Each structure stands twice: as structure tokens, then as C-alpha cells.
Amino acid sequence: MSQWKKGNDQAGLLAPARPAERLQVWEALNIAHDRVLAEDDAVFVMGEDVGLFGGSYRVTQGLYAKYGAWRVRDTPISENSFTGLGVGAALVGGRPVIELMTVNFALLAMDAIINMAAKMRYMSGGALRVPLVVRTPGGVARQLAAQHSQRLEHLFMNVPGLRVATPATPQDAYWQLRQAVRDDDPILLLEHELLYFREGAFDPEAEAPPMHAARVRREGGHFTLIAYSRMVEVALEAAEELAAEGIEAEVIDLRSLRPIDLVTLQDSVTKTHRALVVEEDCRFGGAGAEIAAALNERSFFELEAPVARVAGADVPTPYNGALEAASIPRPGDVAEAVREWMVG
Amino acid sequence: MRRDLARQFLYDMLLARRFELRAAEEYAQGNIAGFLHLYPGEEAVAVGSLRAADPGDYVVSTYREHVHALVRGTPLGSVMAELFGRTGGCSGGYGGSMHLFDVERRFLGGYAIVGETFPVAAGVGYWLAMNGEPDVVLCYFGDGAVNQGTFHETLNMVALWDLPVVFLCENNHYQIGTEVHRHSAVSHVHRRTGGYGIEAHWVDGMDVRAVHEATRDALRHVREGNGPVLLECETYRYRGHSMADPAAYRSALEVNELRARDPLLTFREWAEGEGWVSATESAELDQAAERAVEEAVAFAAESPPPRDLHAGVHVRPLDLYGGRP
Numbered sequence A: 001m002s003q004w005k006k007g008n009d010q011a012g013l014l015a016p017a018r019p020a021e022r023l024q025v026w027e028a029l030n031i032a033h034d035r036v037l038a039e040d041d042a043v044f045v046m047g048e049d050v051g052l053f054g055g056s057y058r059v060t061q062g063l064y065a066k067y068g069a070w071r072v073r074d075t076p077i078s079e080n081s082f083t084g085l086g087v088g089a090a091l092v093g094g095r096p097v098i099e100l101m102t103v104n105f106a107l108l109a110m111d112a113i114i115n116m117a118a119k120m121r122y123m124s125g126g127a128l129r130v131p132l133v134v135r136t137p138g139g140v141a142r143q144l145a146a147q148h149s150q151r152l153e154h155l156f157m158n159v160p161g162l163r164v165a166t167p168a169t170p171q172d173a174y175w176q177l178r179q180a181v182r183d184d185d186p187i188l189l190l191e192h193e194l195l196y197f198r199e200g201a202f203d204p205e206a207e208a209p210p211m212h213a214a215r216v217r218r219e220g221g222h223f224t225l226i227a228y229s230r231m232v233e234v235a236l237e238a239a240e241e242l243a244a245e246g247i248e249a250e251v252i253d254l255r256s257l258r259p260i261d262l263v264t265l266q267d268s269v270t271k272t273h274r275a276l277v278v279e280e281d282c283r284f285g286g287a288g289a290e291i292a293a294a295l296n297e298r299s300f301f302e303l304e305a306p307v308a309r310v311a312g313a314d315v316p317t318p319y320n321g322a323l324e325a326a327s328i329p330r331p332g333d334v335a336e337a338v339r340e341w342m343v344g
Numbered sequence B: 001m002r003r004d005l006a007r008q009f010l011y012d013m014l015l016a017r018r019f020e021l022r023a024a025e026e027y028a029q030g031n032i033a034g035f036l037h038l039y040p041g042e043e044a045v046a047v048g049s050l051r052a053a054d055p056g057d058y059v060v061s062t063y064r065e066h067v068h069a070l071v072r073g074t075p076l077g078s079v080m081a082e083l084f085g086r087t088g089g090c091s092g093g094y095g096g097s098m099h100l101f102d103v104e105r106r107f108l109g110g111y112a113i114v115g116e117t118f119p120v121a122a123g124v125g126y127w128l129a130m131n132g133e134p135d136v137v138l139c140y141f142g143d144g145a146v147n148q149g150t151f152h153e154t155l156n157m158v159a160l161w162d163l164p165v166v167f168l169c170e171n172n173h174y175q176i177g178t179e180v181h182r183h184s185a186v187s188h189v190h191r192r193t194g195g196y197g198i199e200a201h202w203v204d205g206m207d208v209r210a211v212h213e214a215t216r217d218a219l220r221h222v223r224e225g226n227g228p229v230l231l232e233c234e235t236y237r238y239r240g241h242s243m244a245d246p247a248a249y250r251s252a253l254e255v256n257e258l259r260a261r262d263p264l265l266t267f268r269e270w271a272e273g274e275g276w277v278s279a280t281e282s283a284e285l286d287q288a289a290e291r292a293v294e295e296a297v298a299f300a301a302e303s304p305p306p307r308d309l310h311a312g313v314h315v316r317p318l319d320l321y322g323g324r325p
């Protein structure tokens, strides 16, 4: 049983902070980049505007001046080819960190990620390893309209050979980027555009849990809310709303979508007997479907009701602000769904 | 030309031809399955270019790569065993014909998606340049591949950053059944690099000596720090695109015309005429090649099939649910 299944969460997003530095997510990623570049000459960072400009979300700020153009490389707008370049370099000893400006453009790099990075180790009979990290912001931000507001985690979750992490706090962003760089297999970090400027506790020396381990962000005995990335905030707000009514929800931040820390989920359900997955992505064929199915299969006799889901609407993200807000789960939607199940 | 090099060219081409024809037979017998893309007719390109490379140079190839691996020195038996899908294969039976890899010989693939070779080669080149290594990447691809975005994206990056890559286009006139003038607005591939300021040359890909010389010069050019080079080797494949293709889209006349310029026969004639090899020696080399292929098939047939679906090479598939099976 994982020691990380609950508690031990002083460095978490909205959890009470231990007396440690507080940082924003982009700053934590920036420090992680700095450290991995300093520690290992094989690491280089590559992407559009990551160098001189310092990254669209400031994540690579200052690194170009410190490490030079070969280690922090501005690329042309050629997503598939510079990601594939990362694969090639990874095959011969490099440890590239590729930034795809947003997950929407990651679609252009699907060949490099899925057909190459995720397959090379297996189809070479284990002779090749691909220590590639691909970082990409995504999610619904503020009125960016359909082509710039996607959550595509379901596409990558279905790819054997890949790992997918979804950091939601500065501490996790720092930990998971460093862990990903050290790992010999390809890892995708799905970051959320609205989280970059969120502040949270940060301790660069704190010991990291395994990259895939879920964490309990709030304890509660009546209901389990399962979320990842920005939906952790939404779930926590819903939990506060429910607590006022006497319903104590346990909020779990999955942190990783491939693999999934089912152990932590099952432990929670054994206590609460009811669970709901909160996801920003569309409901149909999404991450919540996998989580709910796995939990229903394995915790059937612990559950008083089937695992439920609250998800984004199955529409391209609208530009209009009010419609946009209605297209993704809000705390009230989550609380309402919980109330419905608690009645039953 | 040195005598040992002439013999080497001849042996390599004889071996390549015999290997591929034998692979076709094994396919017909059911010992090889899936897609099988053969190389007869194109031997001069792999042999001429790879014999110009140093052991430190990297090779990135496509799904029509058996002969590149063989000439690079990957044991024949392990190539054949990979086609058979056996553990003795250079990819353990997990890759097959289209995914040969040999790390020891710096042979990096084996890619079945047209256009993937470009970014991989750029990545290897990036790593070499970043570390100031003297090695060069040889990147093979067909005429059909140059219309992929990755070709243009990669040419831009390798030229921009001066990466040590020699691009070797095996222009065999066909993209499956679509002839080059029907798939490319400009069918001379070497003329398509102008926009990127990359040096490029046309080479007679049926002439092993011409390919060898051009590659040697290109490698020197790159090693001296003058930037990437592209060589368009014009060649021809005698067979269909793959075993599934009867190649009905072209005339016997065309094939026979090209066969008359067979790289193997023309080189043998030349080498014998120049006195580099005698007719007896040629015959001996051919017999040696035949024996080597025989042994490779025997090795492949005896090699056990892989049994482990996950093989410990997968990314923790059993841990997908946090360690619970």
C-alpha cells in the first residue's frame, strides 16, 4: 500500500502550507528546468519561443542566457519534426525536453509521439530507449475558442508505451518534470494553462512521491471526488460547498492518467462507498470513462452506486465567455451531482 | 579503385540480391509475413554509400532497409530471424521487416511511416553537433517521402543549425504505383533543396562507384563543417512495392530496359574487364553469398519465437492500475 495515498500533503495546492517558500506553477517548472539542465549535460530544451523569448508561459525564462542556444533551442513552427528530432536525439544519448506550445499543436506531433517515441522501445525488442519529455499546456483557458481550448488527454491515455502526468500544483510540476527527465521512457506532461500562475507551497528539497501516485487533497468519509489538473480546484471548491451541508467529500488528485493509481482510489471508496470523477475533457470516451470502469470492476462490492461522472460538454469550446463557462464543470455542478447521489 | 573494395562491392551486391530473393521465397512459404519490401535493383545505392561511411556514422533508414542493415554489418542471420519474427532477430522478433535496429552498428531503423526518417536523422545530428562529435548521419528515404512536411521541416532545421546529415534519396521512380512525375511538381529531388540552401547532387544510382564517390565527397563536406548535403540517387526497383504488389502499373518493356543496366551485372562486367576480379572469383563470391544466406535462413528457422507479450520492454503495462494486476 502506497504511503502516498493520503495526507502528507503540506506542499499541495490548496492544502495548508508548511512554512516553505510559496511559488507559482510556472516558477516551479522554471526551477525544475534549471536544475535538470545544470545536473545533466545530456538535457536540452527545445520548442517554439522557449529561448530568447522565455516561453509563452514564462516557463523557460532565463534559461537561454544561462545555457546557450544548443541547450535551450528556439525552433521553427514544425511540431512534428522538432518532436521527432527529440526522439532521434533521445535514441543516441540525449535527454530532450520538448515544449509544444499548446496541446492543440501536439496533434501535429502525434506521429513523433505515438508512432515513434511510444513504440521504439517495444519494436526494437528493448534495444532502444527514448528518454523524451514532452511538456504541453492545455485545457480550457479564457475565451480562446475551439482550436485553442482542448483537453486531449484521452488521446494519449490510450497509447501503450507512453506515460501521462498531469501536475496541478507547483510542487507536483517541479517533482514530475524532474522525475520525467530522469526516466528512460517517453513521458508527456499535460499542464493546464490556468494553473501556471496559481501559487502554492514549494519545497525544492522535499522528497517526491512516485510520479504516478495519486494524493488525497482533502479527507472526507462520505464521498470520493476524483479529479486531475485544474478540476482538482473545482472538486475542492465543491467539497467546501458540500461540507457546509454536512457532506464530507474526499478529494483525490490523480496526478497521473497513465498509469492510474487505482490503489488510492479503491482505498478511498472502501471508506466512502461512493465516487464521482470530475473531468474537464468531454465525457464521451474520456479519462473519466476509464477511471469509472476500472473502479466499478474492482470495487463493485464496496460501491453503493455506480461510479458517476461530471465532465465537459461534448461540444467544441465556445468563444462566448458564459457559454464557455457552461461547457466545463463548475463547483456547483459537482456539488449538485454529489447531492443527487447522496439522496439515493 | 582498390581491388579489395571492388571485391567488397561485388560481394555486398551479390549478397543483397540473394538475401532479398530468398526472403521472397520464404515469404511465399509462409515463414515471413506482413509487409515485405524488397530491394533488388537498388543495391548500388546502399552498397556504394554505406561503404563510404565510417563505423562511427549513424544510419537511419526506412521500411525497405534489409540491405542497409546487411551492408552495415548486422549479421545476416539476425536480419533473417527478424523477418521470421524470432528471438534471434535484431529486434527480438518484435519489430519485423520494417523495424530493424542494431544499436552496436549505429543502425537506427526501420521506420514504417513515410517521412519519419527525417526528424530522427536531424535529432541524431543535433546530438552530434551539440557535443562536437565528428560523426555524420546517413538518412535514407524514397522519392515519395519528399512530399511529407517532415522533409521540408527537417531540411529547414538542419540547414539552420548546420547539422551533420547526408540525405540519400533512393529515387526508384515510384511511390508504390505512382510514378515520380505524377507525385511531384518537380521530379528532380535534388532540385528541391534550393530553398533551404542545402548542397545537392544527382547521382547515377545504378552505378555503385558513382554512389560511393558522391557519398565520400558528401561525408567529407559535412565533416569539414560545410553543412548538410543531399544526394539524389536515381535507381529502380525490379519488383513490386511489396509482396502484395504485382506492379501491374508499369510495362515489361520499362522493367527490362532498366534491368539491362543492372547495378550488379554492370559492375561485375566492369570489374572483370578492369582485372579487379576474375570470372572465377566472381563465381566464388556468389557461392559464398549463397552459403551465407543459407546459413542465415537456417539460423532464423532454428531461432525460437518470443513468448513474452510484454517482454519487460514495455512501459510497465502491468502497472497501469497503480501496481494492481
Ligand SMILES: Cc1ncc(C[n+]2csc(CCOP(=O)(O)OP(=O)(O)O)c2C)c(N)n1
Pocket: B064, B112, B113, B114, B115, B141, B142, B143, B144, B145, B146, B170, B172, B174, B175, B176, B241
Ligand atoms: C505517412 C505514410 N503514408 C502512406 C504510407 C503508405 N506507404 C508506404 S510506402 C509508400 C510509398 C513510399 O514511396 P517512396 O518514399 O518513394 O519509397 P519506396 O517505397 O519507393 O522505397 C506509401 C505511400 C506510409 N507508410 N506512411
